[in-house]
Amino acid sequence: MTDTDATRVGLVPDGTLREELLSGAVRRAVLPGGLRVLTEKVPGVRSVAIGIWVGAGSRDESPLTAGCSHYLEHLLFKGTPTRDALTISSSIEAVGGELNAFTTKEYTCYYARVLDDDFANAVDVVSDMVCHSLITADDVEAERGVILEEIAMHDDDPSDVVHDVFSSAVLGDTELGRPVLGTVDSIEGLGRDTIAGYYRSRYTPSEMVVAIAGNIDHERTLSLVARAFADRLGGTDSPAAVRGGSYTYPDGRGVVVSRRPTEQANVVLGTVGMARRDERRFALGIMSSALGGGMSSRLFQEIREKRGLAYSVYSFASHFADAGLFGVYAGCAPKRVDDVLEICREQLELIAASGISGDELAQAKGQSRGSLVLGMEDSGSRMSRIGKSELMHGELLSVDEVLARVEAVTLDDIQTVAAEILAQPLALGVIGPFDDHDFASAVAR
Template sequence: MTVLAREQEPGSTFVVHPGADGAGVVRRTVLPGGLRIVTETVPTVRSVAFGIWAGVGSRDESIEDAGASHYLEHLLFKGTRKRTALEISSLMDAAGGEMNAFTAKEYTCYYARVLDSDMPLAIDVVSDMVTNSLIEPQDVDAERGVILEEIAMHDDDPTDAVHDEFSAALFGDTPLGRPILGTVESISGVGRDRIARYYRERYVPQNLVVSAAGNVDHDEVVRLVQAAFEGVLGDAAQLPTAPRIGGPGASPAAGVRSIVRPTEQANLILGTVGITRTDERRFALGVLNAALGGGMSSRLFQEIREKRGLAYSVYSYNSQYADTGIFGVYAGCLPAKVDEVLEICRDEVAKVAEHGITEEELERGKGQLRGSFVLGLEDTGSRMSRIGKSELVYDSLLSVDDILGRIEAVTLDDVRTVGREILGRPMTMTVIGPFEGRDFTL
């Protein structure tokens, strides 16, 4: 394990992981003002993925600010003091690059992937967007309509909506229980001044991480980022930053949330609170998840789809946050089959909670985790995401070998113990479908 140097002196460079034969070297530099830069060298490729991570997401929002993090994600593409929105997109298109952003519960990321020769352009454009956005009133009004359309599109897809409804059922009216996109009411009511203030408070250097992976030279990245952030960097102690809203809030409790819609398919999630992202048991829970519903050989897939043909899509999943998590089972089936599908899901969850998994499932789960992790690092974008997210939300950056070793070290007892604790908890259920008058609490 390589611990990130949190007390590193501004301007100094720290080798987080030495790599091998010049590849996989991860370096870290802290600039004045607290801006952190991490890079991973992959000299065998001709591309660079560059990202800026902001430590702000939907769980940092008050009720009045609901949806502000995602709103900002849209607005930062609308123009800066140096470039119009068209110039931003034209520059990246002319270079054959790709640029985008995403907002999560606990962070927001703006990124670009370009040829290595176009890295200075990517750094300049993305940094300019993050540090010099104008947040013009006319852009706020125009983008409001776009976001309302996005909310409508999301709500029209029950396979998406059921996950938001499940979070609301599990965490209640708390930041983690609210949708990332915000609501029609919150987006319709928020004004330019509130969003601009949110931007000024949250997008400060000590709350940002710059990450780059590919055919990069760390010192060059530092030089280009420092030039792009000119005038923004300063003494971190003098820069205000708003506090996080806090923990998940209301204590999760078992219950049923039924949303009546005239859909052709019922969409349901059965689940409970999981573990935090830094919990050492996350590797054992990952193996359990693979065995229960993580692939075509998993118990849920075999019992519900292969043997009985009751559903096309069925899987289990786990999500981790700073102070809590989610473990859930999803299934989409014909409304007439929902009772049978739900019964099988409950039975399989109960069996794993009581008896754990088999030796064969253990080895298969380990192999699935190892393969998906390593294959996921085959492109520069995933490597950039790994080091950027690790710097932002973890206390350490585990090397690839460290992670593979921890997966391999998982035992049947480890899986049984975490399964008994997580799956033995009272379950919350959310279902969307044509169930007028149906009481699922029975």
């Protein structure tokens, strides 16, 4: 780590920034106030992606403020002292770029992707949105209806909602168990002062990461970011610590059924997983690929190909800072739900007892390698990788390092992880036309 004269990148005179070269072409700088800036020059492209990652998500809310992070995501597009909502959107779209944002349980990201010639404007626009949002009372009221419509739209897609149902079955009414969007009641109860207070307390430089990838020059990029954040920088605050700790899972897991007159049953069967920084996550990922990661996976072959019981079936692992989920999803005709759940449970028990085969290991590793490398083909995915790694992991593994960790996974590693994860009490989330269906056998041990 070296100190660099900050005046050459447009910071205040006599200020300093801390700067280092990470893996490959990725460079990292920490500006006064704790703002982290990561850049990656990508040869051969004419695009640039910028993302501002904020360490604020739905797990930072109370039951009364549930949905505040996502509400705020909407409001930051509504206007600043120098730009109204139309100016914000048109300034990016008029040059063929894209501008958007998303909120998760642990962070929010605002991003744009433009041609390299329009990069300076994109930095200015996205930074202005994030740093100088007005959050007026009128905008809060106007956007309330939009968010309520979004909740209604989400509720109309049972294949999405069943994951919220499953989360509540495992995590209960906790900060991680509640939906990111909030509820109708919580959104209707949020006022301008509450949202603005949350914005002021959470959107600080030390909680932000600016990630930029594409056809860029590192020093020019730092100068642009420093200028855009000029009134927010200062002091010697260090970046916020990476989330961590030990999550206390609520006692008891079971079955949560959302009864709806749908044509299809949507189910997620699973249990507690592992935290984001757990080194065993690579083994869990390989296990998940073998179980339900593609058309050649066990679940796809057993449920769809051999028996034709479902169209969509897959497994997944969700990682948080201090907790995790592991589960299998299937969508099927209601009359087939018991057969599908029996096969899912049978495959979970088989892997818990015997692991996977050498052929499955080789295939899952190949799938993981290909997914990682092919996912690095554009500036947007590279921006996401470096931004999320810095904010959520506190480290950036090179592609070669990740590939090496995937390759190092052994059959014994998978057997150990499977025996631990899949031996835990199961939980089940269900959406479908089930008034009095007994699902207890699906989770009984």
